[in-house]
Amino acid sequence: MSNTLDILIVGGGPIGLACGIEAKKAGLSYVIIEKGCLVNSLFNYPLHMTFFSTADRLEIGGYPFPSIHSKPNRMEALEYYRRVTDVSDLNIRLFEEVQSIKPGAEEVYSVSTAKGKYKARHIVIATGFYDIPNLLNIPGEDLPKVKHYYYDPHFFYKQKVLVVGANNSAADVALETWRRGAEVSMVIRQPELQSIKYWVKPDLQNRIDEGAIKAYFNANLTEVREQEVDLQTAEGKLTIENDYVMAMTGYQPNFSFLEKVGIELSDDALRHPTHNPETMETNMPRMYLAGVVCGGMDTRVWFIENSRVHAVKIVQHILEQAKVSS
Template sequence: METLDILIIGGGPIGLACGLEAKKAGFSYLIVEKGCVVNSLFNYPLNMTFFSTADRLEIGGYPFPSIHPKPNRAEALEYYRKVADTGHLNLHLFEEVLAVSPQLDELYLVSTSKANYKAKHIIVATGFYDIPNLLNIKGEELPKVRHYYYDPHYYFKQKVLVIGANNSAADVALETYRKGAEVTIVVRDPELGSIKYWTKPDLENRIAEGAVKAYFSSRLLEIREEEVDIETPDGVVTIANDFVMAMTGYQPNFTFLKKLGIELSHDALKHPTHNPETMETNMPRMYLAGVVCGGMDTRVWFIENSRIHAEKIVNHITGKL
């Protein structure tokens, strides 16, 4: 059985950054990803544009050329794929980590869907895009309810209800409206939330002119095959509906983190325990990297400010060894 210095769980941008740092330091390493390379980015909306500029998304010293002020999904996929290829990263794709068990010889036994490995150190860089925050209302299990959004063309001439007040909800509302959908947006708060500065005025103007119907200080009560109930300040409103786009955010796989032995805070944010200087968790020689560090507080860490985690971790491992 192969014994590695470092095994990295997750092949997103930060997982790749960790692999590049491990390789530069001369460690034996392996990146294991349950999907395709940068799987979360692959599942982003087709027309998604990053808030960050290209230079803020760079890893490993590889320049990220972009023809736009803010790169889009297609450019990001091209960039990170090229980095993985040019950097000759040791990367196993479509291989899911099932269990990580500490051994008596200060190694971890890692069991995946395809093989077993032993590793001295584990880096968990699993992100938070796989598990949506549910509404927990009647009818949410219907096929018409979507927590992920890809292409607006699909919703041509459909009655679309968008739930949310931030970037994802704004993008879905505007893009589907411009492809011919009849769009209604439901916002829990009295106003729109944190939205990209070039998008927010557009949505506000569409709402003001009545092109997009908005219910503020409201929430969805029930979903049925052909209609939905909305609780508004003026009472319950029932409207016809074909699709519900629940852009309510996502969360890390807390079950997996606890299975690894990583402790979570007891408050609603469920912060995974780790040392912010070294990124080491309560499990010895097991580290966190990237957005997973924030728990439910998913607006704290992004690619641009968590790239440094890779260097912190490898520097700490170098000191240990």
């Protein structure tokens, strides 16, 4: 049993790192397994993204997050989490995807990855929800011109861009691509703009009011073709010319992975993973959830700032259980 870890953490995002820091503080053996680069979801955020949270709310492990802005940007966050990982000397394996987690004898889980095998008494799943986009399920969505991820606005210079959605991501995409010379339209299901960062919403509303960005409210995108798209509006069907569709429709956790490892999901549309909010333990004994994955499809509940505590809860529960069994 000497090669058996106390904790194996799936996911190297901020909350996965926080779990590693707490495990190390408690003297527990652990490893963090991340299928991509360090804080992979943050790396794939838009190039110029600014966080809604202030720097102090993004801190983990008690390490201060210095920022020259009141709200840090993507580059500052990447630098911060790299430094935290180095200073903490975290045991992390990058670009290694977990393929299976199976319960075995003596209350030990067997974990297989693309690069090796591990044994661990406890599993923490901190995989976030940024890997799988919510699809529109319309004709033409599989065309290369339809994108669910956005990085740099320069690419869309002098292109006709349709942005689907009215959340923070959609607002950022619309404004940034328009300012870099794109011809931007938005298709929005609601009758007006919804919850958008307070310093962004007036900017977008003003651009819509002046006609710089065309917004179709109470409307849906119904079909995508190579050079045009169809919208269903309150006035009827409308076809407009189009080069790219930015479908900012949100993302979801990897539910198939959660089910594969034995975690039960609620039967409703939100598909909440079963777990005890006091300990974060799931229906699978000694298997825990941490971070935004806890919310299922309700992706507006958990953020870095309010799920950092999950790491503390999990390690405390593991230590308490060890005392009981000893």
